[in-house]
Amino acid sequence: MAFHITADGKKLVTLIPGDGIGPECVEATRRIIEAAGAAVAWEERAAGASVFQQGVPSGVLPETIESITKTRVVLKGPLETPVGFGEKSANVTLRKLFETYGNIRPVREMPGVPTPFTGRRLDMVVVRENVEDLYAGIEHMQTPGVAQCLKLISRKGCEKIVRLAFEFARSEGRTKVHCATKSNIMKQTEGMLKRTFEAIAPEYPDIEANHIIIDNCAHQLVKRPEQFDVIVTTNMNGDIISDLTSGLIGGLGFAPSANIGSEVAIFEAVHGSAPKYAGKDVINPTAVLMSGVMMLRHLGEFEAAAKIENALLVTLEQGILTRDVVGDAKAVGTRAFTDTIIGNLGRQSENWRVREYKPIVLPDFPKAPDVVKAEVRRTIGADIFVETGQLPEQLGPALEAIAEGSALKLKMISNRGTKVYPSVGAMTDCVDHYRCRFIARDAAGDLNDAQILDLVQRIGSQYRWMHIEKLPEFDGEAGYTKAQGED
Amino acid sequence: MAFHITADGKKLVTLIPGDGIGPECVEATRRIIEAAGAAVAWEERAAGASVFQQGVPSGVLPETIESITKTRVVLKGPLETPVGFGEKSANVTLRKLFETYGNIRPVREMPGVPTPFTGRRLDMVVVRENVEDLYAGIEHMQTPGVAQCLKLISRKGCEKIVRLAFEFARSEGRTKVHCATKSNIMKQTEGMLKRTFEAIAPEYPDIEANHIIIDNCAHQLVKRPEQFDVIVTTNMNGDIISDLTSGLIGGLGFAPSANIGSEVAIFEAVHGSAPKYAGKDVINPTAVLMSGVMMLRHLGEFEAAAKIENALLVTLEQGILTRDVVGDAKAVGTRAFTDTIIGNLGRQSENWRVREYKPIVLPDFPKAPDVVKAEVRRTIGADIFVETGQLPEQLGPALEAIAEGSALKLKMISNRGTKVYPSVGAMTDCVDHYRCRFIARDAAGDLNDAQILDLVQRIGSQYRWMHIEKLPEFDGEAGYTKAQGED
Ligand SMILES: NC(=O)c1ccc[n+]([C@@H]2O[C@H](COP(=O)([O-])OP(=O)(O)OC[C@H]3O[C@@H](n4cnc5c(N)ncnc54)[C@H](OP(=O)(O)O)[C@@H]3O)[C@@H](O)[C@H]2O)c1
Ligand SMILES: NC(=O)c1ccc[n+]([C@@H]2O[C@H](COP(=O)([O-])OP(=O)(O)OC[C@H]3O[C@@H](n4cnc5c(N)ncnc54)[C@H](OP(=O)(O)O)[C@@H]3O)[C@@H](O)[C@H]2O)c1
Numbered sequence: 001m002a003f004h005i006t007a008d009g010k011k012l013v014t015l016i017p018g019d020g021i022g023p024e025c026v027e028a029t030r031r032i033i034e035a036a037g038a039a040v041a042w043e044e045r046a047a048g049a050s051v052f053q054q055g056v057p058s059g060v061l062p063e064t065i066e067s068i069t070k071t072r073v074v075l076k077g078p079l080e081t082p083v084g085f086g087e088k089s090a091n092v093t094l095r096k097l098f099e100t101y102g103n104i105r106p107v108r109e110m111p112g113v114p115t116p117f118t119g120r121r122l123d124m125v126v127v128r129e130n131v132e133d134l135y136a137g138i139e140h141m142q143t144p145g146v147a148q149c150l151k152l153i154s155r156k157g158c159e160k161i162v163r164l165a166f167e168f169a170r171s172e173g174r175t176k177v178h179c180a181t182k183s184n185i186m187k188q189t190e191g192m193l194k195r196t197f198e199a200i201a202p203e204y205p206d207i208e209a210n211h212i213i214i215d216n217c218a219h220q221l222v223k224r225p226e227q228f229d230v231i232v233t234t235n236m237n238g239d240i241i242s243d244l245t246s247g248l249i250g251g252l253g254f255a256p257s258a259n260i261g262s263e264v265a266i267f268e269a270v271h272g273s274a275p276k277y278a279g280k281d282v283i284n285p286t287a288v289l290m291s292g293v294m295m296l297r298h299l300g301e302f303e304a305a306a307k308i309e310n311a312l313l314v315t316l317e318q319g320i321l322t323r324d325v326v327g328d329a330k331a332v333g334t335r336a337f338t339d340t341i342i343g344n345l346g347r348q349s350e351n352w353r354v355r356e357y358k359p360i361v362l363p364d365f366p367k368a369p370d371v372v373k374a375e376v377r378r379t380i381g382a383d384i385f386v387e388t389g390q391l392p393e394q395l396g397p398a399l400e401a402i403a404e405g406s407a408l409k410l411k412m413i414s415n416r417g418t419k420v421y422p423s424v425g426a427m428t429d430c431v432d433h434y435r436c437r438f439i440a441r442d443a444a445g446d447l448n449d450a451q452i453l454d455l456v457q458r459i460g461s462q463y464r465w466m467h468i469e470k471l472p473e474f475d476g477e478a479g480y481t482k483a484q485g486e487d
Numbered sequence: 488m489a490f491h492i493t494a495d496g497k498k499l500v501t502l503i504p505g506d507g508i509g510p511e512c513v514e515a516t517r518r519i520i521e522a523a524g525a526a527v528a529w530e531e532r533a534a535g536a537s538v539f540q541q542g543v544p545s546g547v548l549p550e551t552i553e554s555i556t557k558t559r560v561v562l563k564g565p566l567e568t569p570v571g572f573g574e575k576s577a578n579v580t581l582r583k584l585f586e587t588y589g590n591i592r593p594v595r596e597m598p599g600v601p602t603p604f605t606g607r608r609l610d611m612v613v614v615r616e617n618v619e620d621l622y623a624g625i626e627h628m629q630t631p632g633v634a635q636c637l638k639l640i641s642r643k644g645c646e647k648i649v650r651l652a653f654e655f656a657r658s659e660g661r662t663k664v665h666c667a668t669k670s671n672i673m674k675q676t677e678g679m680l681k682r683t684f685e686a687i688a689p690e691y692p693d694i695e696a697n698h699i700i701i702d703n704c705a706h707q708l709v710k711r712p713e714q715f716d717v718i719v720t721t722n723m724n725g726d727i728i729s730d731l732t733s734g735l736i737g738g739l740g741f742a743p744s745a746n747i748g749s750e751v752a753i754f755e756a757v758h759g760s761a762p763k764y765a766g767k768d769v770i771n772p773t774a775v776l777m778s779g780v781m782m783l784r785h786l787g788e789f790e791a792a793a794k795i796e797n798a799l800l801v802t803l804e805q806g807i808l809t810r811d812v813v814g815d816a817k818a819v820g821t822r823a824f825t826d827t828i829i830g831n832l833g834r835q836s837e838n839w840r841v842r843e844y845k846p847i848v849l850p851d852f853p854k855a856p857d858v859v860k861a862e863v864r865r866t867i868g869a870d871i872f873v874e875t876g877q878l879p880e881q882l883g884p885a886l887e888a889i890a891e892g893s894a895l896k897l898k899m900i901s902n903r904g905t906k907v908y909p910s911v912g913a914m915t916d917c918v919d920h921y922r923c924r925f926i927a928r929d930a931a932g933d934l935n936d937a938q939i940l941d942l943v944q945r946i947g948s949q950y951r952w953m954h955i956e957k958l959p960e961f962d963g964e965a966g967y968t969k970a971q972g973e974d
Pocket of ligand 1: 274284
């Protein structure tokens with residue numbers, strides 16, 4: 001990633017103040033970064049509520065996109081989507097537009113910020129896949145009463161996030177990475193992250209690699225959180241887990257994040273615009289400040305980053321704390337808190353250390369569409385999803401009759417994943433959405449489109465179908481899972 | 488639900504000792520329940536490792552299924568699937584076979600069991616949907632490098648779990664239900680639970696109903712867990728959240744559960760068979776015991792249930808604790824712990840109260856397949872998923888040419904949910920799996936199968952497709968979501 005260097009040798013950063021408390025947090029951070037002497041220059045650009053209100057449906061101005069395309073680095077405040085201005089958030093637009101595939105969320109115990117875990121010196125990072133999974137948001141109503149969302153996981157997406165997690169661990173001197181998945185239930189999608197993790201881990205022999213089931217991970221995060229160092233996980237799991245971890249260390253005021261892409265990196269607090277506090281000089285700017293510190297390290301400004309982090313630790317240790325930590329009576333305002341940090345620049349705490357950071361080596365990936373090759377492949381069947389109020393014992397024989405004389409035969413029918421035909425005696429409560437699995441009559445054959453479409457046409461003459469999946473076999477391995485109860 | 492009553496007036500329960508530490512936990516529970524004078528009789532049956540090893544691929548014997556079909560109530564120990572005996576667990580088989588659609592997981596602070604939250608008197612229940620969602624386990628490899636799992640959510644499934652949550656809250660005198668979803672990202676699937684919750688909540692005016700975004704729920708559960716009473720959520724989210732909550736109160740030794748269906752209820756600890764402790768007289772039987780207490784209430788044996796729960800609280804308060812809580816040195820064994828509880832039957836703690844329970848009114852649902860009707864419906868397009876290593880700017884024009892003269896035209900192409908054609912200038916990193924959205928040339932029309940299959944055939948002559956979704960409109964509303972960047 002090549003940064004944009006200004007005439008006076010500074011690294012240019014696109015600065016987006018954002019909405020609500022955003023401008024206050026961003027201003028505090030900017031002042032502290034400048035006072036620390038970092039070689040950074042700013043290009044301020046707009047996104048969020050004001051841009052939506054100008055009639056830009058994405059919430060992001062063209063000159064903002066232009067600036068980011070040039071600077072490749074963004075420090076931003078939270079953005080709002082005003083009610084009535086579409087359904088896509090400007091944040092998601094930015095992440096998708098610049099393919100920031102990795103969301104990095106570090107948390108650590110902070111001096112003076114009491115939590116149920118105080119004294120246990122929690123210090124960990126969640127590395128969350130940021131673009132695929134259920135967040136692709138591909139939904140289709142299958143029937144008026146059954147909704148479907150596609151969970152998509154790619155080998156490339158897994159490789160990117162796993163490498164990022166290991167490289168990030170190395171750059172921070174961390175020694176352990178946990179990969180958290182639900183591979184025991186979703187062998188192909190969640191399993192893909194697990195398999196990719198296990199394949200890549202040996203390239204990082206200096207780092208201990210463990211797999212953990214995501215629900216156990218949530219359990220362990222409240223029972224014995226100090227066992228974790230880096231956790232890498234899929235998008236939806238990571239969303240939940242990373243919000244859990246920020247709860248462990250004192251809440252949103254202390255949770256920074258980075259959205260890392262191969263081209264662009266966006267630094268922002270985890271929190272939103274907390275509109276009720278906007279302009280009141282009461283909010284905690286630490287989350288945005290620590291996002292700024294992550295940005296400085298990303299830019300190679302290690303010295304300024306450490307200086308700021310040390311000054312922050314000293315300030316908190318002195319008991320200079322904002323409202324969210326100590327309540328109104330004992331709190332200092334946002335500006336006074338910022339001034340104290342600036343005054344503490346150059347000082348170091350006796351008790352609280354800053355990690356040693358090394359430059360991160362961002363994994364490099366080819367830009368062409370990723371293609372995983374299979375040597376041998378064939379299509380051995382098709383799942384055809386139909387809508388009907390019939391019972392399985394009516395639908396099954398009817399489909400068998402329909403498929404008579406075609407290249408495929410009915411293997412089984414499932415309802416929400418449980419085999420209901422031929423019956424295994426389950427008390428399954430059906431909905432009007434049946435997945436009907438057909439396989440080739442010729443077990444060694446490779447079905448062609450004409451054969452599958454012939455069957456679809458036959459079915460369509462008697463039933464309403466809305467969804468078709470081919471059943472592939474890649475290099476001799478079935479590319480689909482079996483239903484509960486299917487042999 | 489009609490229970491099976493024995494000749495001497497007792498309610499018959501199918502008892503499955505299970506694997507590993509299961510038999511010890513179940514034996515302790517059985518002894519305590521009998522000592523408490525509950526009108527319960529047992530029918531012991533097998534499932535798990537021994538059954539797999541007999542060559543039964545489901546891990547559940549026919550006579551076990553027969554017994555459950557008769558008794559409708561199961562108390563069970565954890566089950567193992569020995570390595571090499573298939574991929575479906577006997578637990579999942581039981582849950583699916585008897586359609587136990589609701590998983591109920593209560594946790595509460597226990598005397599003498601120190602946690603970071605000690606003194607905050609946590610006392611809450613997660614009600615998790617137990618059969619649909621991603622756990623339907625319907626996975627298809629879309630290309631050799633892209634895996635897909637279907638997240639399926641039905642209106643009926645949502646209604647069942649929401650009603651169960653409210654009825655359960657009522658039966659336990661609880662006053663608040665939170666519905667936790669990711670409806671902001673998945674408007675159709677997760678949104679369906681939210682909408683169903685909001686539609687049903689007014690029928691329970693005595694109970695406060697709130698919706699919370701699932702990631703914030705995880706955050707709040709560690710920051711201010713005492714705000715929660717009942718949380719109802721989808722299967723995957725509930726899996727993570729309920730394991731989180733059991734971590735809050737001292738771990739797996741204290742986490743009971745019930746799997747509730749319209750016909751059958753299965754009571755079991757959340758924990759597994761912990762094989763390393765099997766037969767060592769060191770494990771904590773509380774989780775199975777409290778599952779047994781839930782079962783007694785389900786059977787209407789309120790007095791015995793309260794007697795046991797009180798005796799347990801007294802025992803823990805006396806500092807009689809197992810290894811998992813106090814370590815080997817100070818611990819009592821499983822049998823001694825059990826004996827102490829039996830000795831304390833009839834006593835009550837001064838400081839720790841047992842809730843007042845009322846019989847639960849299980850929601851009643853018709854058995855026929857659920858059909859949600861749409862007055863008017865039409866098919867306005869189709870998403871066709873193709874595998875190709877081409878770039879969007881090659882694929883797009885090629886598909887436009889292919890669709891020329893057909894009833895549909897290309898609207899856009901997305902890659903993992905982000906629109907990549909026509910280009911919106913995003914830096915999207917593509918995989919070889921494109922979703923190609925075609926819509927009817929006649930905007931007011933209703934596409935028929937022949938028109939869609941004609942297009943599929945044309946595409947199939949030049950590209951490899953593996954997945955088709957019709958785009959429905961129900962009562963004037965689009966039954967699909969837009970891609971990121973799609974107008
Ligand atoms: N990345 C982003 O741009 C982003 C992220 C999330 C949300 N949002 C947007 O922000 C808006 C508000 O969202 P929200 O109310 O759900 O979440 P929020 O803005 O994060 O605020 C939730 C609560 O967190 C506390 N809080 C957050 N930041 C704080 C800070 N810096 N200092 C002290 N306390 C802080 C406050 O708690 P108390 O009330 O307990 O004092 C606040 O009410 C929405 O429009 C949302 O879409 C944007
Ligand atoms: N519903 C079920 O039947 C069910 C549920 C989950 C797992 N399983 C099966 O159980 C087997 C083992 O699974 P697992 O090791 O992942 O999980 P596990 O059996 O729950 O054991 C994990 C750890 O939890 C602690 N633990 C669990 N129950 C305890 C108790 N009653 N008293 C004291 N400590 C307890 C122990 O912790 P320490 O090591 O820290 O002492 C144990 O090593 C697997 O075959 C799995 O498939 C079955």
